Amino acid sequence: MTTTGTPSGSSVTGRRPFGGVLVPALTPFKADGGVDQAAFLDFCRWLLDQGANGLAVFGTTSEANSLSLAERMALLELLIDNKIPARTLMPGTGACSVPEAVQLTKAAVSAGAGGVLVLPPFYYKNVPEDGVFAYYAELIERVGKGGLRLYLYHIPQMSGVAITPAVIARLLAAYGPVIAGLKDSSGNWENTERLLREFPDLAIFPGSESFLLASLRAGGAGCISATANFQVNRIRKLIDTPDGEARDRLNERVGRLRAAFEKVPLIPALKAAISNRFGRDSWRILRPPLRELSDGQRRELTDALAALDEAG
């Protein structure tokens, strides 16, 4: 698994720049609270070396909304300046305010990012579908369509704002291939299945490897999944292996690891495991409102990973 950042062949067309496994890379912090840029860069390189097809930096798992806009701009620049291939990047650039979403999206497009993954504005709740459409439309108009490949980020249990099929259809009618895909983190397979059926031109990624195989079989593009921070090589292998016993065994293994992480709060658990893997304490640090695992939770995680023979 030495291929670095090249999308898996099967799911790449002109309309589908991304396919395979993308990692919502965790963000390490220093003891003084700042972002540990050196550790972040090393980690992004390592993920690509491990077989990641892309890096969905600034995602939910990345604590992106706990970073300032200035910090996200600086990290994007860091990756580009240090030769992380821009085409492998799908940064999260959504924000509650259009001006900030525009600023970060413009920076990503200028840098040559393969795509951007865009949350709806997530402060107001029960907003009209027309308002969700207007946000994306204004963003696209102000960024410009040239070079923009926008992936919609549907995660209603966190954002409180759904990206409905009606909104997707309206955006596709208005902007065609600029609307490149969607990450469905709803955890609702019926929704993913419906989107795969109704929008065959979109690159659709479930937000968890639980639905990876079912999704691939129904025309999905891969997955963008939290545990890819820990097991990206295995998920990549699962995607690249043809249907059969070997694939089923891999799938079971991938699922068991996810279940182990989900016994405790997921993002702190992933940071604890990565901290152990690299022997770097700073990886454990989270920004409020997220908190480190308690001692008890850490033991629970360690035991669960040990039972699977994983160094966690």
Add this chain to the structure above:
Amino acid sequence: MTTTGTPSGSSVTGRRPFGGVLVPALTPFKADGGVDQAAFLDFCRWLLDQGANGLAVFGTTSEANSLSLAERMALLELLIDNKIPARTLMPGTGACSVPEAVQLTKAAVSAGAGGVLVLPPFYYKNVPEDGVFAYYAELIERVGKGGLRLYLYHIPQMSGVAITPAVIARLLAAYGPVIAGLKDSSGNWENTERLLREFPDLAIFPGSESFLLASLRAGGAGCISATANFQVNRIRKLIDTPDGEARDRLNERVGRLRAAFEKVPLIPALKAAISNRFGRDSWRILRPPLRELSDGQRRELTDALAALDEAG
């Protein structure tokens, strides 16, 4: 009603810099999408002239989270540079990221703002109480306690993150008078009543004038209410009038106006009414995900206001 920006006498002590009616001032936009700074400044002056005890700028009604941090910093500077008394200001300075909350809060404290109204970080849901505490604690430690008077902003139906009595008690134990008060926009009177009982030293403001009288009678500090954008003089009068028939009539009138606005989406309705009042079309403009009233909604509002003999 010519008093400008002085807190109503009854509810002011060393621990209670604010009392009376505070207005979460609407934010006007220009046709090009930018903030209409001149209209905003005029409006803030007008609100104080009408009897507002304070201006809770950058609130939910202000579409504050649809503004960039840079826009909020610029508006704060605008008000201060143009002699809006800093002691009358209680800007909303909360953010999903601690660094941005720190930056805006520091600016407010340096400007001499009477207080700041601080949302919890509102992206992640089901966060631990310890994480909510940690956010406020880190903000206070990094801003510094000198001159900081922090009002907690409890609006769980929008933020998705509650500020529970346990968190309030822990913050009071750690930071004493720095924790000056709380705005309870939950719309849940039982919660407001409990907070008034358990935290007598806090200046507690219901987020709606519906609970204003009950709250004042139970030791509340006043209210911070959306419709104060339209009827601040009447709410002020209601607060300043002693219990009796005249007060009851005022209360009924205030409530009927609120009910008229609530027939349609509240923030767009207030902007439409203010647009009519000042004959300035730009007041109608909202940022996504909020949308202007439809023609039908506008007619409904106009009729409802006309039935109350209000120029809307």
